[in-house]
Amino acid sequence: MQLLKAMPWSARIGLLGVFIFLFSAVFADVLAPYGERAIVGDVWEPASAKFLLGTDNLGRDLLSRMMYGAQTTIFISVIASVLSFSIGIFLSFLAAVVLGWTDQMLSRLNDLMMAIPTLIFALVVLAALPQELWILVLVMALIDSTRVFRLGRAVAVDIVVMDFVEAARLRGEGRMWIIFREILPNAMSPLLAEFGLRFAFAVLFLSSLSFLGLGIQPPEADWGGMVKDNKDGIIFGVPAALIPGGAIAALAISVNLIVDWLLNRTASLKGGRGNV
């Protein structure tokens, strides 16, 4: 409660937004007025008391699909981003701390991965592997982790040469202490900022994959796929595609508002005491 009071209004809005999305995703089964796949009306019906947000290109209730879509979209994006950051941060810090051959191997491998366009890389891998959710998440995370690796290594090599890291080495500290206790807290600010951005990209990447038929398989709902399904409606003045698109934007903004606040707290070298 104390924490909430000290929060600036922007972070509170972000928190509220994320809470609404999460709430509707978790309780979609209870809250959604119609089933995920049920065709309940005409194609692209406008918003009415019966269909609060209207219907989609097949006549399914948009609000219900938005809620179910939130489940998949948020779940996959969050897991993929967290995973990509864990992999990227650990490997990049390891490269920066150990240097020498380990660094060369990891960095060149990373360059190699980045040389291949992400979408094509994902397409090839996903087409070759069985279509399962955990494989999709893993591939998204691995591809994204190359970006995190680049940033993480750049940040870490600057920190590794500082005297306090040398002092830790002279004390005889192990690599894990140096990575997680000496470097990580000092690299938090740029990495957090990157997280806000990469999360939004994960949502978009997922929808690109769905669009190409390798992400979430219809008729399961996800926001990116819903934009694709309804995009033709825009020509006829039907706003159905804008609603999932707006939701993606709102989620990305909410997450970034929270990240901004965290950034402000971590950027302060005085422990973020009382700093807004």
Place this chain on the structure above:
Amino acid sequence: MSDTLLNVRDLRIGATVYPPGETPKDIVIVHGVSFTLEKGKVLGLIGESGAGKSTIGLASLAYGRGGCRIIGGSVELNGVDILQLPKSGIRDLRGSKICYVAQSAAAAFNPAHRLGDQIVEATVLHGVSSRAEALKRADHLFDILGLPDPQEFGRRYPHQVSGGQLQRAMTAMALCSNPDLIIFDEPTTALDVTTQIDVLAAIKHAIEETGTAALYITHDLAVVAQVSDDIMVLQYGRTVEYGPVAQIIETPQEEYTRELVSIRSKIKPEAVDQSDALLSIENIDAAYSNSLQVLYDVSFHLPKGQTLAVVGESGSGKSTTARVITGLLPQFNGRVTFDGCELAPKLSDRSREDLRSLQMIYQMADVAMNPRHTVRDIIGRPLSFYFGLRGKEKEKRIVELLEQIEMGEGFIDRYPAELSGGQKQRVCIARALAANPKLIICDEPTSALDPLVAEGILKLLMDLQAKTQVSYLFITHDIATVRAIADSIAVMYQGRLVRFGPKSQVLSPPFDDYTDLLLKSVPEMRLGWLEKALSERKMVAAGN
């Protein structure tokens, strides 16, 4: 009083601070400072960091830096209050009538342009003279400033000349437009002592030759005594004492001035028995991986419970020697013996016990502590790491250590950013002490601190040595510090050991050439020292 050049009356400078969690408030940095400067004279402004000396210097250019505002008083140059001038009027003054020489010449020159072009730029822009004339004057100034090959010097790029030469080039830039006033902001602070004396002499000579007046800002009273006619001592933005040099140095009136004058006059007597070696290094040759050899056949030893000072200028190999001893530079030939056993060259091959008994204190306390750890974490880590202390026991020991460094329990939850420079260094000392070491390597621990704060740190180190019998390997370039604390001294020059032995022996003649130069270059708090030192020098520092 027709030859009064600069007349500063009741100058007040303020700024707005933004303390976290509070509303911004206005503070006053400089409280009504007044002084006058006659044509061709030099006024020294002296004080510790935060005394407002640079702020006052810049105010003489009608400039307030980093959010500082001039809130009162007047700055009259040739009878005109420049604070009342419009922006264009001030612009005409700066770089033509008033010039500024910054502390870090390396940062003040654009590395992509030739020195000569940068030196004449302001002069030509202000239309003081044509480019050809300005270049001619620059050549003449290079000559006065004792720069090598004055005709060709202007054609070089900043990276092609040494630090001391660059500082003189900056002085040439300031003198080029033939200004009435030059502000020197710590021009020699970043230089080695042997280089400082050359630059100091060059600046003094150039001021005399050109008849320019100058404000000379520094924290080193011994330096300012050599170049100034008058001295103003500042503290917390107020004038402490203002008068002719002789009066300030010889008969200081105020307590604070007396402290500054008498600094480092305490000298520890050296230990008689220097045979029982704790650390000895023999015939060390070391090179960095790009095969650049930095140490040639260095040998010395450090007796138990004593202090060995390793002295030399930057690039002499002092810090590399420390890296060899700590195991950070394993590629070397020779032997390092510590407490009776030979130390493994590589850090990873050393036992935890070896690591514990050999601790280190760094020059920059800011970066020697993780900014994200509290004082509790910083001091507590060696306690739990080496001794497995936790909970109440650890807490008790941390408080004990904080008391030993004269800081106390109240600091335990602070972050490094919440400590002053001296306090940071004290916490670093406590971290080293926490390991209960036999030897502490001190790498210039006081050179980034104000003289009075540094004095406190040295005193603390000596007290701790008396209590715990810890030995110090003290790396420094400051002879005054060495005189005060060392039992034995090793002098290094260009990777070689030039001289080693007990303090009394090293500091008494006959000297080798380098030690002689080094000792003669240390500014002394006495009038006319500079002239005397210059006439006595046997060896001219290469390239400077």
